[in-house]
Amino acid sequence: MSESDKEVKELIKREYEHGFVTEIESETFEPGLNEDVIRRLSAKKNEPEWMLEWRLQAYKVWQEMEDPEWAHVNFPKIDYNDIAYYSAPKSKDDGPKSLDEVDPELLKTYEKLGIPLHERARLAGVAVDAVFDSVSVTTTFKDKLTEAGVIFCPISEAVHKHPELIKKYLGSVVPQKDNYYAALNSAVFSDGSFVYIPKGVRCPLELSTYFRINEAKTGQFERTLIIAEERSHVSYLEGCTAPMRDENQLHAAVVELVAMDDAEIKYSTVQNWYPGDEEGRGGIYNFVTKRGACIGKNSKISWTQVETGSAITWKYPSCVLRGEGSVGEFYSVALTNNAQQADTGTKMIHIGKNTKSTIISKGISAGKSDSSYRGLVKIAPTAESSRNYTQCDSLLIGDKCGAHTFPYIENKNKSAIVEHEATTSKVSDDQLFLCQQRGIDAEQAVSMIVNGFCKEVFKELPMEFAVEATKLLEVSLEGSVG
Amino acid sequence: MLDIKDLQASVEEKQILKGLNLEVKLGEVHAIMGPNGSGKSTLSQVLAGNQAYEVNGGTVTFNGQDLLDMSIEDRAREGVFLAFQYPVEIPGVSNLQFLRTAINNIRQHRGEGEINAAEFMKQAKAKIQQVNLDPSFLKRGVNEGFSGGEKKRNEIMQMLMLEPSLAILDETDSGLDIDALRVVADGVNALRSPDRAVVMVTHYQRLLDYIVPDYVHVLAGGKIIKSGGKELALELEEKGYGWLGLEDNAESEA
Numbered sequence: 001m002s003e004s005d006k007e008v009k010e011l012i013k014r015e016y017e018h019g020f021v022t023e024i025e026s027e028t029f030e031p032g033l034n035e036d037v038i039r040r041l042s043a044k045k046n047e048p049e050w051m052l053e054w055r056l057q058a059y060k061v062w063q064e065m066e067d068p069e070w071a072h073v074n075f076p077k078i079d080y081n082d083i084a085y086y087s088a089p090k091s092k093d094d095g096p097k098s099l100d101e102v103d104p105e106l107l108k109t110y111e112k113l114g115i116p117l118h119e120r121a122r123l124a125g126v127a128v129d130a131v132f133d134s135v136s137v138t139t140t141f142k143d144k145l146t147e148a149g150v151i152f153c154p155i156s157e158a159v160h161k162h163p164e165l166i167k168k169y170l171g172s173v174v175p176q177k178d179n180y181y182a183a184l185n186s187a188v189f190s191d192g193s194f195v196y197i198p199k200g201v202r203c204p205l206e207l208s209t210y211f212r213i214n215e216a217k218t219g220q221f222e223r224t225l226i227i228a229e230e231r232s233h234v235s236y237l238e239g240c241t242a243p244m245r246d247e248n249q250l251h252a253a254v255v256e257l258v259a260m261d262d263a264e265i266k267y268s269t270v271q272n273w274y275p276g277d278e279e280g281r282g283g284i285y286n287f288v289t290k291r292g293a294c295i296g297k298n299s300k301i302s303w304t305q306v307e308t309g310s311a312i313t314w315k316y317p318s319c320v321l322r323g324e325g326s327v328g329e330f331y332s333v334a335l336t337n338n339a340q341q342a343d344t345g346t347k348m349i350h351i352g353k354n355t356k357s358t359i360i361s362k363g364i365s366a367g368k369s370d371s372s373y374r375g376l377v378k379i380a381p382t383a384e385s386s387r388n389y390t391q392c393d394s395l396l397i398g399d400k401c402g403a404h405t406f407p408y409i410e411n412k413n414k415s416a417i418v419e420h421e422a423t424t425s426k427v428s429d430d431q432l433f434l435c436q437q438r439g440i441d442a443e444q445a446v447s448m449i450v451n452g453f454c455k456e457v458f459k460e461l462p463m464e465f466a467v468e469a470t471k472l473l474e475v476s477l478e479g480s481v482g
Numbered sequence: 483m484l485d486i487k488d489l490q491a492s493v494e495e496k497q498i499l500k501g502l503n504l505e506v507k508l509g510e511v512h513a514i515m516g517p518n519g520s521g522k523s524t525l526s527q528v529l530a531g532n533q534a535y536e537v538n539g540g541t542v543t544f545n546g547q548d549l550l551d552m553s554i555e556d557r558a559r560e561g562v563f564l565a566f567q568y569p570v571e572i573p574g575v576s577n578l579q580f581l582r583t584a585i586n587n588i589r590q591h592r593g594e595g596e597i598n599a600a601e602f603m604k605q606a607k608a609k610i611q612q613v614n615l616d617p618s619f620l621k622r623g624v625n626e627g628f629s630g631g632e633k634k635r636n637e638i639m640q641m642l643m644l645e646p647s648l649a650i651l652d653e654t655d656s657g658l659d660i661d662a663l664r665v666v667a668d669g670v671n672a673l674r675s676p677d678r679a680v681v682m683v684t685h686y687q688r689l690l691d692y693i694v695p696d697y698v699h700v701l702a703g704g705k706i707i708k709s710g711g712k713e714l715a716l717e718l719e720e721k722g723y724g725w726l727g728l729e730d731n732a733e734s735e736a
Contacts, residue, residue, distance in 0.1 A: 429534070430570040434624075436554035437530050437564050438584035438640065439591070448583060452574025452623060 028087035028218060033080050035059065038187055041086050045156050048163065058176040058186030067180045071343040072372040072404055073312050075248070075285065083250060084218040085188045129154060129193045129209045141205055148204050150234075151196035155223055158194035165196060169227055173256035173293045173320070181252040181314075182289040185221045189254065192222035197232035197263075206462055208237040211253075219250040226256070228263035230296065235266040235462060248276075248311060253288045261296030261323065266304070268461055269317075270469055273309035278367070280339030283311025290317035291347075294326035294355075302329040303346065304460045306469040311340060316374065318347035321355035321383075328357040331457040335450075335473060336369030336401070345375040345406075350383035350416065359390040362454050365401035372404040379416040386416040394424040395453050397446060447474045483508050483545050483679055484529075484648060490539030490704075491521075491528045498524040500704035501540065506648070509676040513690055513715060514683045516701035517723045522683040523567060525701070526652040529681075530564040531557050544648070558584075559591035563646030565637040567653045572624040577636070578606060580624045581643050588644065609642045612672070614665050631662040638669035649673060651682045655689035667692030687719035702728050 029037060038059055042052040067078070128141075129152065145152050151162065159166050176186040193209045211222060228234055251273060257265050267290075276283025286309070292301035303317035319328030330346035348357035357377065365371040377388045394403035405422050427449050435445030450473055451458070458466050484506040491499040498521045506512055516522050528535050529542065531554035542549040549557060572580065586596045610617055613635040625633050634654055641649055654666055670680060670693050682693065690698070690712065698714040699706045700723075708714065708726060718725070 431572055433532055434570050437558050439555050439558040439587040440583050441555045448575050449572055455574040
């Protein structure tokens with residue numbers, strides 16, 4: 001074994017940083033899914049009758065659907081009766097009223113994850129909603145946001161406090177029957193964030209949700225809904241981690257964004273769910289439906305994602321560009337290492353006149369992983385003078401990994417312009433040799449080269465996230481040089 | 483500082499170096515000349531540690547250490563610099579970031595702290611101008627979209643920043659116009675000092691008009707077959723490699 005091989009072996013053994021389990025007493029449903037489970041879940045959250053009805057309807061829809069098999073990923077069939085659909089840390093009464101009532105173990109967990117929830121230690125300029133398994137633990141900076149008229153709360157709370165908004169918009173972008181996982185989520189969603197930005201308000205803070213799966217054998221089904229009224233602006237960040245376990249865990253989330261006239265929503269994700277070990281044991285199945293509707297004129301929705309975790313990622317943050325002159329953007333870095341699989345991309349649906357979309361996708365495959373870009377650009381007959389630009393680059397590290405590109409273009413309007421560019425490259429021995437010859441070791445060199453490759457996407461991320469994303473790539477790439 | 487004894491090396495099972503001997507002392511500039519296929523580039527690649535080449539005999543001692551036993555990056559950190567014949571591009575990684583990472587690695591190896599950001603910028607700006615490149619090149623990706631001449635100048639710029647104790651130039655002069663050749667030569671001459679050494683591998687005598695070597699060696703068939711002073715290069719220029727009974731297949735290189 002050469003020296004570099006030995007180093008690689010040692011590095012691979014390095015553990016997933018967020019893989020710890022919080023020892024906390026929790027109330028968890030027995031695994032299994034049926035109408036009764038949904039009723040109990042709804043009752044746990046004291047939901048009004050209409051919410052329960054909505055869930056039951058979704059459950060019916062889901063039962064009639066088949067799980068999708070078109071994605072370029074392989075995994076054994078999921079037994080949905082082997083998953084628990086609700087788990088929450090036990091608390092004195094309905095939920096903590098203030099941070100003092102939050103279990104100190106939970107606060108420690110978030111501190112360990114680098115998300116301090118205490119007033120004095122909070123991240124400057126970022127309001128955080130911390131979701132632990134099926135419930136929201138706390139939301140920071142509530143007062144400051146209320147002052148600006150911004151609503152930022154757990155979606156379970158919004159069901160009670162803002163039923164008219166939930167009734168109007170929940171499922172308006174991603175309908176219950178949209179796809180198998182979205183239907184499942186609609187039936188059993190546990191918690192998530194709700195954001196409402198009133199007319200003309202520029203949200204004074206970055207909003208952020210931190211999702212944490214803790215309990216074994218549970219699924220996480222969060223639901224996020226963001227509504228940006230006319231001329232408003234919001235930047236929302238999402239982060240996720242989970243403990244290391246040998247079994248796979250399911251995460252099936254739904255995110256819906258609604259942008260009115262001249263509103264702008266920027267949605268950034270740094271996804272670092274546990275990816276499984278080097279043999280592919282364990283890890284999160286990340287099957288997520290994210291979609292934004294640009295309803296208003298000149299509205300804009302921008303998705304930026306850095307996907308480094310999960311055993312399997314199945315995710316296509318999309319934009320429906322309905323409003324005239326609306327803009328959709330998708331910037332993505334998806335990195336797979338070891339035995340990870342990713343099938344990710346976007347859909348840009350142009351309906352309104354003069355709508356524009358930009359897709360920049362960077363796929364990095366290392367180890368024996370497989371990464372696919374799947375994208376749809378659809379120009380409706382009504383989308384006069386619309387434009388799309390797609391750039392799709394793949395970078396391979398080593399010779400056991402794979403990269404695939406599946407672009408679909410449907411153009412039904414002659415005045416529209418659709419451009420697609422794609423490249424595949426390898427981190428070459430010559431590049432590594434040049435770096436090493438200048439004193440930079442192979443690990444550092446690969447991480448530098450990959451960061452260079454992702455530059456166009458990283459510059460779209462909010463500052464704090466860009467730094468985190470760079471670090472995350474370094475960790476995820478460890479052991480990829482062989 | 484550099485002592486090569488009976489060096490033998492092969493690439494893809496073809497034996498290229500067949501017992502090469504060379505001694506380089508501090509302060510000296512050596513030119514290695516020879517026809518194509520003689521092993522000139524192999525010598526520079528082997529010294530830098532390119533793993534595509536297999537060393538199957540001989541020793542190389544660098545400042546008392548076994549050079550062949552050192553990793554590529556450690557050789558670089560100890561002061562070995564190779565100016566590449568065909569510099570590769572690293573898209574998206576700026577020259578500045580690349581150089582700073584390199585310098586900090588070298589400094590760390592020496593037990594020094596990271597370079598001061600302002601000091602680094604000052605040096606980088608001065609050195610990029612020294613090789614006649616616009617300062618905007620500092621922010622561009624390493625060699626990304628550079629012309630052949632710009633890449634070579636960038637190599638020299640890196641050399642000036644890293645201040646190696648042993649600079650190896652692998653046919654840096656090939657494909658350069660006279661202006662670029664001067665820039666390269668000025669760069670190397672600026673680096674010349676009693677505590678450094680330079681090994682220039684070149685096919686043509688032309689470069690030696692600008693960088694006057696202390697010694698000239700003729701490499702053929704994987705060995706050094708003749709050594710002399712700078713006048714040897716002129717003799718070669720005049721009489722061609724045929725004079726030494728060697729076949730010059732320079733045409734096939736183009």
